[in-house]
Each structure stands twice: as structure tokens, then as C-alpha cells.
Amino acid sequence: MGRRVTVKDVAAAANVSPSTASRVLSGQGDVDPEMARRVTEASSRLRYSANVMARALRTRQSDTIGVIVPAINNPYFVGVVEALEQALAKTGRSLILCDARDDVDTEARRIDLLQNRMVDGLVIIPVSEQGSAPAISAAALDLPVVQLDRISEAGGTDFVGSDDFEGVRLSIEHLKSHGANTFAYIGALSTTSTAKNRLRAFHDQTNGHPSSPEWILLGDFSTDWGRTATARLLASGPMPDAIVCGADVIALGVLTSLRLAKIDVPSQIKVISHDNLSISTMVSPQLTSIRQPLDVMAEEVVYLLDARAKDFERPTRKSVFTPDLVVRESTLDPESY
Amino acid sequence: MGRRVTVKDVAAAANVSPSTASRVLSGQGDVDPEMARRVTEASSRLRYSANVMARALRTRQSDTIGVIVPAINNPYFVGVVEALEQALAKTGRSLILCDARDDVDTEARRIDLLQNRMVDGLVIIPVSEQGSAPAISAAALDLPVVQLDRISEAGGTDFVGSDDFEGVRLSIEHLKSHGANTFAYIGALSTTSTAKNRLRAFHDQTNGHPSSPEWILLGDFSTDWGRTATARLLASGPMPDAIVCGADVIALGVLTSLRLAKIDVPSQIKVISHDNLSISTMVSPQLTSIRQPLDVMAEEVVYLLDARAKDFERPTRKSVFTPDLVVRESTLDPESY
């Protein structure tokens, strides 16, 4: 287990003091070009790279952001993490990813773990609107925190998300313009802000249309739930013209159950959803879905993190982005084939 | 940005020296019960938790394992990471996850990053059998490294994987016993050990059966490739009795393309695959797939990491686990419905 090479090794090899070597390697302060050259040379010859922990301990800055997602097995969150990773890479920073396993206690432990790792900031998609709040609020006292996608009741943090009302409005408008008049909603229980907002928006937008309590099905953000809910819907009586799904992972299950029941999408029933996962273009029929500008949102997260690092007392703010609709086969009129 | 509380704070509050506090908090050495109580009390009152980086710097041990996957957007790897996380959690350790984005240079940078973070060991699923080797070999000089699932040419590391030959043998045997006599293979190019072994095994097992060069389609591990390859297969002439897929993510695309072409699975063609992703039970027809014992494999990874940490010079070893076959709808005989 060979000892890793340190600044001292580089300094010795370059015949300078550790401080000079450090100055060159971290790009701080002026040094004689010739010395700098020697340090650089020695550094690359010895394949030096700095011990992140020692540096962080000294500078109180790790160039690392902690990210906590509710469930990494949900491909939507994978996409979010990828966008964040891209945005951070632009400024040479990296990310530590934690999975809360849909559990607020695990989530709280992760928050603590990341703080002890001296991350420069925390990005969190809260597990629960209420349950996640205490731990998040506490963290926000100590370091920059941005809530992403979902917002909990925690104070002291910025928020980046997308406009769920507008998303649902676009969905319903699109469905209506294609002749749908009755709608079911298959989504998640209102324990998260997104689930709650989408459901509310659905009620608002379908107000005045024929409806039935059996047409509102609430469970969790999973494909399994999409299948189960659709089975229940099928068993409960006549079907609506369209199903609005709270997320693509749910819609995938809905499509499977409908196919099994030999109900054709979109000719017999239309299906629309949120998230625009890449997998949604790879099923048949391809899924019409609400798209959020993930890349832009990730950039905004990084911006907010940096802004708060610079001025910790700045007022918190919510950045809400407008989604758009990507129309695919699952809502097209039969005649347009 | 309130300063976080340190051992000194706890020690002061408990009226003991920092070292005594440390002894209590890290559970090393004997201390007077009464003092211990005071320390514990102060610690929880002040909500102390140790700075991971400072501790790691001193003890040269971070209780953290680095994990590098080729592409986190592949759900198979997500499952692997979850299994590892479980296995590590049992001993109170955690994991830092990095995505190599299917690129050996990124992979090499990640390896370096993790070493600088003083991880106690590295688990890596190599991007490339050849290209990944140098960086992995170099890392293996400095810390315990286990290659998982795929193996590169790197030396000095242990390996945990599953028996690809046996997997394919089970697949073909199953298909034959259900009347299939001609087989196509849709998999990935042989840049990884798993892709290479599965292809070889396919050739071995189908030796003597009618075949055609058009029935071997090699691309990457993606749903997109599954769709493209199937389209090519359809265009190239008569279809085989069955398609063997290199991975479930590929099979998902295969199923979609077949459905689009109105070819029924399994009555007109059977589809079988590797990985047994949960999503494979959520499509219709449900996918017959080779299952690897991921949990057991993850335990073995942890065991090997610990063993090498204890004795760095121990001989390297390969632990190859036997997979089994999970039969579902995509290979069942039509009459069994």
C-alpha cells in the first residue's frame, strides 16, 4: 500500500519549500516562473494530486456538493443527478450522491453525513413535504441548501422547481383539444409538493367535467402502482377518455396494464404524463409527457448555491421554471396515423 | 453559517480533555464511566458529530468505499449499487458513487478523485476490458480494489462476477426445451468481459444449429440499440425462433420493436435476456431473464475488500457466482396460457 505522494514530496523534488509548491499547485499568489516550472514538472512526474480531505480541512471548502435523492431507482432522479453533475463539472466541482430510500430518517442521516464531509452545499429532493423539514431546516443553518423539484416546509433554503399547475394545464388543454372530455388521474399521495400540486391542478383543470371518485387513484411514484391503479380503474366501471399520470414511471405501468387488457392507446384511451424520461420514447406507444428544463434548472441550482455561499444572509428565493409538452403517440388522434 | 461543534467543545462542556472525549466518542480505550457519561451527554446536547475528513486524515481510514459504475443511467448498475449500499450499511460504512459516463478517461479521473478522498477501497465495474486496465492497476497498488461484474485486464485486484457461460447455457437449454431451434443474439460489442463471454457462450451453445451472420447483432448496452438491432433483424430476412439478449435494457428495446412490427412474443418468437431487472416484470410480456445473486455478490465484495485491507499482499482471487433462470411470459409456450 504505497504511501501517496504529498506536497512535501513535490517540494523536495523541485527544491522549493512546501508553501511555494502549494502556491503553484493551488494557483494562489505569485511565484517565480522558473520555480513554478520546476514544481509543475515534479508534480506531474510524481503524478501528484492533492489530498482532498487535507485541503478541505484547511480551506473549509471541498469543491464538492452533496446531493440527496428520495430513491435512486427512479430514473427521473437519475436524470436530475446527471444534469447536476454536468452543471457542477463546468466549474470543476463534483458531487456526492446519497439515496434516502424514501425514508425521512435515512434522509436525516445522509444530511448529517454530508455535512461532516464538508460539502460546500446541499441539494435535496425531499422525501416528504412535512417529515423532511426539520433536518433540512437544521442543515440550512450551517450551509447553503437548495431544495429541488419538490419543496418541503423547511425554511432557510432556496428552491428550484417547475410549474406543476402549468404542466397539468398544458396536459388537459392538449387532451381536450384532441376530443377528450373525461379524465382519470393516477398519481402519488400528497406527501410531496409535486404530487399535491399536480393533483390540485388536475382538479382545477377538470372542474365541470364528468368525473367519479374512482377516477382519482393515489399511490406512490412507481411502475407497480401504475399497473395496480389501472387494474382497479378497469375493474371499477366505464373508462374515461384519458388518463393523466403523475409521473412517467407510473405511466409505464399504466401502459402495460392497458395493453394486457387489450385496450388500445391512443384510439380507445389516451395517456399523458410528467417527466419525459428517455424510456418513454422507447415504449410503444411512445408517451406524451410534460418536459421540465432539467439542464437550466441544474444551472440555477448551482447559481443559487454559489450566491448563498457568497452571502449567507441573502433572502431565500424560489425559481420556478415553465415546463412544456412533448406530444407523442399516446395522445395522438387515431386518424393522424 | 454557525461553526460546527468540535471535540474540543464537547470536551470543554464535559470538563475533560479532548483526548478523553475522543476516546469515548470513537469507542477506543477505557474511560471512567462517569466521565464517559458526561461526554456522551455533552455530545448529544451539543448535537456533536465528528468531522469525517479530520478523522480520516488522522486515522487514514474513512469508513467509506468508492464505487465507480460505467453508466448510472443503466438500471442494472443502479441495482448493483443498491446491493452494495446494503452490504456496507451492515458494518456502518457508506459509499461514494461515481459515474464514468462510459468513458475511460472520466473513469481514470474518478479513480483519482476517490483516492484523494481517502476511500478505504474501490469497487469498479470497468468501462472497457482493455482501456480501463492501466488506471485500475495503478489504483490497486495503493488500496484494495475489487472489480465487479465485468473484469478488465488490470492486475492486483479481486473480482466478483457471475458465470456468463452458465447463464447463456441455461438460456439456450430452456429455449430448446421449448421447441426453439434457431437463435439470434442481440448484445454488445466485445469491449467488456461480460459482452465477450456471453457472445462466446452463445456461439458455443448454438453450435450446430442453423444460423446466419445477420442473426448476430452487436452494439451497446442500451434500449435504443435493442430497438435498432431488432429493426435490422426484421429487415434482413426470415426470423429465428428466439432472440437471446445480452442484457434486459436491450431486451426492452427488442420487445418494443417486435410489438411495433406486430410480431407476438412468445407465440411467434421467444425473447430471453440477462439481468432480471425489476422493470422486466413490468412490461408485457414479462421477460424471462438470467438472475445473478446480487446481494450475495455484494457481500462477497465487502468481504474481499476487508480481507485485503487486513493483508494487502494476499493473493488475488475471482469469485464467480452461478446465475439462475427466471422464467416468465416471453419464453412460455403459447399453449401454456
Add this chain to the structure above:
DNA sequence: ATGAAAGCGCTAACAC
């Protein structure tokens, strides 16, 4: 511009 020395928070060695 450069080097010596101090210190980030922690724990292992060493005294007592």
C-alpha cells in the same frame, strides 16, 4: 517572491 511556522479537527503516542 520565498520559507518557516501555525493550525484546520481529529486521534495515537507518550507521559504521568
Add this chain to the structure above:
DNA sequence: GTGTTAGCGCTTTCAT
């Protein structure tokens, strides 16, 4: 058993 001291690897005063 407890406290004092030193040092992990780095950066940053502080002198020069």
C-alpha cells in the same frame, strides 16, 4: 485512566 503533545496533508499568515 487521563492529559499533554504531536502530526495526518494541506494552505496561509507572518516574517524575511
